[in-house]
Amino acid sequence: MTPEKLTPKQKVLTLLPEIEGMAMIACTDSEIAGVLSVSEATLKKYAAQPLARARNEMRQGLRRMQWERCKAGSDKMQIWLGQQYIGQRRESREQIIAAPPLYPEVPIEQEPENVVSDATDSGAADS
Numbered sequence: 001m002t003p004e005k006l007t008p009k010q011k012v013l014t015l016l017p018e019i020e021g022m023a024m025i026a027c028t029d030s031e032i033a034g035v036l037s038v039s040e041a042t043l044k045k046y047a048a049q050p051l052a053r054a055r056n057e058m059r060q061g062l063r064r065m066q067w068e069r070c071k072a073g074s075d076k077m078q079i080w081l082g083q084q085y086i087g088q089r090r091e092s093r094e095q096i097i098a099a100p101p102l103y104p105e106v107p108i109e110q111e112p113e114n115v116v117s118d119a120t121d122s123g124a125a126d127s
Contacts, residue, residue, distance in 0.1 A: 008038040012046040019047050023054035024061075 006014065015036060022032045029051070033043045044051075069077040082088035 008042040009046050011036055011038055012043060016047060016050050019043070020050050020054040023051045024058045026055075026058060 012019065019032055019036070022035065027035075029040045029043055032051075033040045036043065066077055066081060070081050079088070079090075083090075
């Protein structure tokens with residue numbers, strides 16, 4: 001059959017490598033179906049597994065690149081990954097000011113006035 005005479009199913013099955021390639025660069029089902037001139041339902045019916053596999057590979061590759069940037073010392077990537085995976089949050093200035101102090105204030109004891117603690121005072125009496 002010539003390419004113009006292919007059924008939608010044949011078109012999808014024939015172009016699986018191209019479909020996977022588009023899915024790996026995060027094209028939506030609608031975009032891929034539009035390029036192939038088939039319905040989204042046909043695309044999903046005959047290419048669901050290749051689409052899922054390609055999108056999983058895309059996400060895995062993206063995560064790998066993010067971790068590499070993080071390990072290379074990218075502060076922004078470290079902050080973003082900390083927020084995504086370990087629940088870190090950025091506190092606003094108001095939250096920091098309103099937060100209780102880390103250490104409670106401990107009153108400093110004052111020395112009694114009649115205690116001589118300086119060695120120069122005792123030397124002055126000898127002269």
